[in-house]
Amino acid sequence: MNEFSNNTIDLDTLPKFEELHLNALHSNYVKVLLFNFLLLVLLAIGGFTAIFFIEREVFSTKYWLLIFSAFVLFLVFVVIIAKLSFNKKGYAFRAHDAIYKSGLISETTTIVPFNRVQHVALHQGFIARKLGLASIELFTAGGSSSDLEIPGLLLEEAQKIKNMVSHKINPIAKTEEVEVTENYFPENLTAENNE
C-alpha cells in the first residue's frame, strides 16, 4: 500500500485503457441485434397490414403509398443502425479489469476491476441460443447501473471467460460447472434499441 503512495507516479507510464485493441463481438451478433430491432418494426407492420385488409378506406391510396415507403426507409435505417452500433461494440480483458465499449451517439466505455466483481452470470436469449451465442454479465456492489454486460460471445468463449473471472474472484474454489440461464424472450429489447 505504502509502496505507491510514497513514490510519485508518472501518469503517462501507466497502462492506457484507451489505446487497447478491443475484440469485436461475434459477427452473428448482428443478427441478434437486427432481430431485436425488427421485432418492433414487425409489430407496427402487422398493425398496419390489419388495417389495410379490414378498413382500407381509412387512408387514401396516396397515404398508403407514403406509409409503405416510410416503412421501407425505416427498415433500411434499422439495418444501417444495427450494423453501425455493432461495429462500435468491443470488449477486452486485461490482467486486472474487464472493458466494454459501446454506443453510437454517446460512446461509453465501462471498466470493472476484477477485484470488485461480486459474481458472474452467463445469459443466453432465445435467438442467441439458436446462433450459439451467449453474454457475460459482471455484477459489482455499485448497483445495476454499474454492472457490465458483454453480449455476442460464442458460448464456449463465454464459459471460458466466466471460469476465468470466477477464478480471479475466488482463486481457492474449484471452477464450478457453468449454469446457463435461459431467457425465452428476445433479450434486451429496450436496452439495445436506444443506442
Place this chain on the structure above:
Amino acid sequence: MNNWVDFSKPQRQSLTGILVMFANGLQKSIRAFWPILIVYLIKFESLNKLLFFGSISGVLLLIAFFSYLQYWFFTFHIDNDANEFVIQKGVLNKSKITIQLHKIQQVNINQSLVQRLVGVYKLEIDTAGSDKKEASISAISHQLATLLKERLIHYSEINLPAKTETQPNAIVTRSFIKIGFTSNYVKSLALLFVFLTTTIENFTQFQTKIINEDKVTSYLESFPMITSVLMVVGFVFGMVLIVNLVRTIFKYFDFNIQKQQQSVILSYGLLATKSILLNPNKIQIIKITQNYFQKKLDVITIGVHQASSDAKRVKEKDKIEVPGCSQQESFEILKLLFSQMPKKGILYLPNWRKLALNSFFFLLFPIAVMLFLNYQSALVTWNEWYRYATIFSIFSGIIIWFSFKNYKLFVSDDFIIKQNGAWDVDTLIIEPFKIQTIKTQQFFWQKNTNMGSVTLATAGGNISFSTANYTEIKQLVNYWLYQVATSNKNWM
C-alpha cells in the same frame, strides 16, 4: 439472581411489550385515518355519539387483540446445534428469520418514547453481507436484552468491549436553529404543501367550511396588490421556517458522537432516541453541504452514504446526516471517519462549453419557447413579457453561472473530491479504492473538441464529472484503475 436464561428454548418478549405493539398498531391506524378523524372531531356536535364511541372502542379492541396475537406468536431462540439465532413471528403470515451467529456484527439496544414509558427495550441485530435481513425484537426487558446481547456477541468473532472514548457533544441547540433557518426549504415546502392539500381536500369532501374563503379574499383585497402578495409569501415562508426548525430539533436533539474502537456511534433524537453504529469501512461517500448563509453562520451539514445492503438501489436508511456542525467540528468528524483530513490535490475544471450548453438549455431554449408561445397566443402584453423575461434571465443566469463556477474536481492520492451546486454547494468525497466501476462517456460531437465525462460508481452512489478535457479524464481513469488494482484495502 436469575442470571442464566436458557435461550435454546423459545422465548417470548416481555408481557408489557403488548402495550408497545398496541401503541404501534394505534399509530399506524391513526396515520392511515387521520384526515377522517379530524373531520369527525370538527363535526363532533352533529354526530351520533353512540356510533362514534362504539366504533372507536371497537377498533381499539381489535388492535389490542391483534397486539396480543402478535405477542403470542413472536418467539426467539438460539439454536445451539446449527449455531443460529432464530426469530419466529407472524399471526397470519408466518415468517422465520434465522441468522448465523458468526455473521452477527453488532447488537444494538435502543429505546423509543413508548418503549421508555413501558420500560422495555428494542434489540436490533446487524449482520454482515449483502443479504441483510431485518432482525429486531421490539419489546424486551433490559436484563434479558443485555443477557441476549452478551450471548450473541460471545458467539461472534467481533467483540466490542465497553471501552468507549467519548467526544464532547458536538452539536448544541444553537446550531440547530441556524440549520433550521437556512436549509431544507424545498423539503419543508413540499411537506407543508402535502399537509395543506390533504387537509383542504378532506374538508371540502365533507363540506365543512371553517375558513371562510370570501372573508380571507376580501381581507386581502383591502390591501394593495403588492402588500397582499407579500403577506401570503411571508406567511408561507414563516411556516416553512417553523416547520424546518421543529423538524430539525425533534430529529437531532442531543446529538452525540462517540468513537468505539473501529466504529463511530451517533446517537440523537428528542422523542425517539436513535443510535447508529457507523463502520468507517462501510462509508462510501461523504457529502458536505453548505450554502451562502450557512457559510456566514459557520454551520455545515455532513452526510454519510454507506454501502447499501440492497445492491439495486441506495436506501434512504443508509444515508446519515450530521447537521449543523461548525468548520472546526466538521474537521474533527472527517478525521474520525477517514482517519486523516482529506487533501484536495490537483484541481480539474470543466470546459467553458459546459457553461454554454447549460445556458442554451436553461436560458435560451426556455426564452425561445416563451417567445414562440406569446407570439402565437398573446398571453401577456409585450411589455409584461419583457419584464418577466428579464427577471427569468437574471435569475437563471445567476444560477447557471454559479453552478458552473462551483463545478470542480480535486484529485489527490487518497481522495477524489467533487464540488457542485449553485446555492447549496455540495462537496462529495470518496476514496479511490472504493470505486466499483468506472464509465467514460463521449458524444460524437465532442470528439473534435476532445471533451468527455466520467462516472465513478461506488456501493453508496455515483460521482460524475462532465464536459472536461477527455485526455485528462482518461489519464485519471488509468490512475484510478491502477489504484483499485493495487490497493489491498477492503472497500467494505
